[in-house]
Each structure stands twice: as structure tokens, then as C-alpha cells.
Amino acid sequence: MSLNKKVLGIIFANMHEEVVPELTRERTMGSVLFGGRYRLIDFTLSNMANSGVDEVGIVTKSNYQSLLDHIGSGREWDMARKNGGLHLLPPFSNVTSGIYRGRLEALYGVSDFIKSSDAEYVIMSDCDVAATIDYNAVFEAHVKSGADITAVYASSNLTLESAAHSNVFGIDESGRVNNVMINPQISGECNVSLNIYVISKTLLMSMILDGAANGIYSFAKSILQARCGDYKIMGYKHEGYFSKITSVKTYYDANMALLCTENRKSLFNDEFPIYTKVLDNPPAKFDIGAKVKNSLIADGCIIEGTVENSILFRGARVGKGAVVRDSIIMQDTVIGKKCEISCVITDKAVNISDQKILGGSKNYPIYIGKKAQI
Numbered sequence: 001m002s003l004n005k006k007v008l009g010i011i012f013a014n015m016h017e018e019v020v021p022e023l024t025r026e027r028t029m030g031s032v033l034f035g036g037r038y039r040l041i042d043f044t045l046s047n048m049a050n051s052g053v054d055e056v057g058i059v060t061k062s063n064y065q066s067l068l069d070h071i072g073s074g075r076e077w078d079m080a081r082k083n084g085g086l087h088l089l090p091p092f093s094n095v096t097s098g099i100y101r102g103r104l105e106a107l108y109g110v111s112d113f114i115k116s117s118d119a120e121y122v123i124m125s126d127c128d129v130a131a132t133i134d135y136n137a138v139f140e141a142h143v144k145s146g147a148d149i150t151a152v153y154a155s156s157n158l159t160l161e162s163a164a165h166s167n168v169f170g171i172d173e174s175g176r177v178n179n180v181m182i183n184p185q186i187s188g189e190c191n192v193s194l195n196i197y198v199i200s201k202t203l204l205m206s207m208i209l210d211g212a213a214n215g216i217y218s219f220a221k222s223i224l225q226a227r228c229g230d231y232k233i234m235g236y237k238h239e240g241y242f243s244k245i246t247s248v249k250t251y252y253d254a255n256m257a258l259l260c261t262e263n264r265k266s267l268f269n270d271e272f273p274i275y276t277k278v279l280d281n282p283p284a285k286f287d288i289g290a291k292v293k294n295s296l297i298a299d300g301c302i303i304e305g306t307v308e309n310s311i312l313f314r315g316a317r318v319g320k321g322a323v324v325r326d327s328i329i330m331q332d333t334v335i336g337k338k339c340e341i342s343c344v345i346t347d348k349a350v351n352i353s354d355q356k357i358l359g360g361s362k363n364y365p366i367y368i369g370k371k372a373q374i
Helices: 040-050 065-071 103-109 111-116 135-145 201-214 219-225 248-259 261-267
Strands: 007-012 055-059 085-089 121-125 129-131 149-158 167-171 177-182 188-200 233-237 242-244 291-293 306-308 323-325 340-342 344-346 357-359 366-368
Touching (some): 040 065, 040 121, 103 111, 103 201, 103 219, 121 135, 129 188, 135 149, 149 167, 177 219, 357 366
Parallel strands (some): 291 306, 323 340
Antiparallel strands (some): 149 188, 167 188
């Protein structure tokens, strides 16, 4: 069953930026680079495209120039079209709204866009989760259960740090959400919200207008938690692989997890491909004497040294005699000759001059900001 013409997609590009301030200082959460050639928004946008959602609004807040450049007209996701397609929704879309404080206020700011859609249902999603999810199955479960809201969750072993930036559901035997904990101080196996919700457009508009009238701005606190007993909120468990970004450490771990073949195959499914902006880069070039082991090397890279257990984004360069281990090297970064780089995250266009030694640990990777010169 195709979702198009029945479901409107809403993607929140700026939610949860506070958990990785280093990575989102000059970009949205959706624009954060991931897995060698992708942005985090690619996963949510591709899931919608693969599920037949052909009308999508991307709600932004700030620092969205990078996002604009990446998504363009939406051609890579087959959303460059006259009817429906991709819509960027900046702040102040509604003349009576301002910079939003929470999801409900953000929705109020784009309420005219939502009302103008002929869709019957809305799928809302954030960009802090890398996963391949068939929204057709979520939608079918929503309709079958007669739920007011269907919330997608996954079972995960949380630490105290990751739980402090997550919503956790209590689920009864029928699959209904009977408890919502927001940023709890707990650890262990939990039902973690993936911040993906299905709801009818009529009910959502009622919540939005009620929130605006009563000064309510948080969907999680004022709807999911406060009215858990009033609304029929059903959980939909995602069984496949996923990574949820709650800190720089989890971002590092999520990228490093892609070096495992099983994780890669689960996330990048041939039947549900992940699309991204296409660049006309040449293939990666490996110099005579270069050594690469258990790494992801994107197109346009030039490797003259040694790379082990690392992820190199498009256009990265590793000089002769340099050694890069357990690191994430983002787009257009240049690592000079005879450098030793270990457990480091470099942002875009970093230049590390010859014979430098930089080392962190897998628990505390070093982050180097965009366009830094070392």
C-alpha cells in the first residue's frame, strides 16, 4: 500500500541540537554528516520517499544554509515535482508565530502549510536517528489499532548519559503506551522513543490550536506525557538496526558501528535505499604503498598513507607516511605527511599540517572544528 496522497510528512531539522553543540554550531541536526557520504536527514527523507510519502515539509529554525544546499529541489529523493514534493519551512512561516520553543509551537508556525495539504494523516519525525523504517507498516498498524497516536520506539540498552537525552515509553501487553518518561535518570534495557509519530491531520490541528491558545509548546510533555491516559497512544516497535545520536560519543560510536558488515547491511537495504546529494567526484585514489584496513572511504578521497578502522568522507586526503586510526575524517579534510591521528573527529575542511600527533580515546574522541588549521 502506498502512502502518497494520504499522508503528509513533517521533518524537524533542528530538534536535539543541544546534545551535539560542536557538530551543530554551524548546521542543523539534519545536516550533520554521517557514514562517509550522508547527512542525518537523508535517512528520514529516504524512508518517506521509499514509503510513498510524496509531500514533505522540513521545519527549520536556524543555521539551515547547509541544509538548503544539501536538499536542493529534492531531486535525489524524487520530490522535485509540481504537486506535493519537498517544502522548506523556515521560522515565521505563520505571521503570528516566532522562533519556536518546542514541537507544538513549531507546528503552529507551519499550520497553514499543514491545513493546505489534502492528506488525511501526518507522519512526524526528527533527524537524530539513523534507521531504515518502512512507514507503510507503521501506518497500517496505526489504522488497524484505531490509535490516536502511534509512536515508533526501539529496545535499547541505555546509559545514564544517553537516557538523559531520550524519551522512554512504558508499554502494556496490548502495545499501548501507558507511561512516558522524559529524560529519565535510569539505565538498562528500555523502550526508547525514536521521535516518529503517526496522527490524523484533524487531531493534530486540534492539538496545535489548543496549544497556541493555552501557551503549550511541548508535544512530549503536554501531549504524550500529560495526556497519555486520555489519548490512545500505541507503540510500534522497530526491530531493525538503528543509531540514536545523544552526544558526540554516541555520534562517534554510531559511525564506527558501520564498520561492522552486519550493521551496514541492516541500515543500507537494497530494497529501501538511502538517497543523498550526488556530487561529481572521481573515485577514491590509493597511492602505491597506501594501506587501508576495515575502513569506509568515500569518493574523491586520496590516500597516500595508512588508514585503519576509520571513516573518510568525500574529498579527504591522507599524506605519505601518515597514520589514521579509529577516526572520522569529514569532507575535504587534509592530513599532512607523517601525521599520527587516533580517535579524532575532524569537521569539514580541516587542515592538519605535517608531522602532527593528535590522539583521543574511544570513550573521549577529540573533535576538531570546521576549517581549523593545525
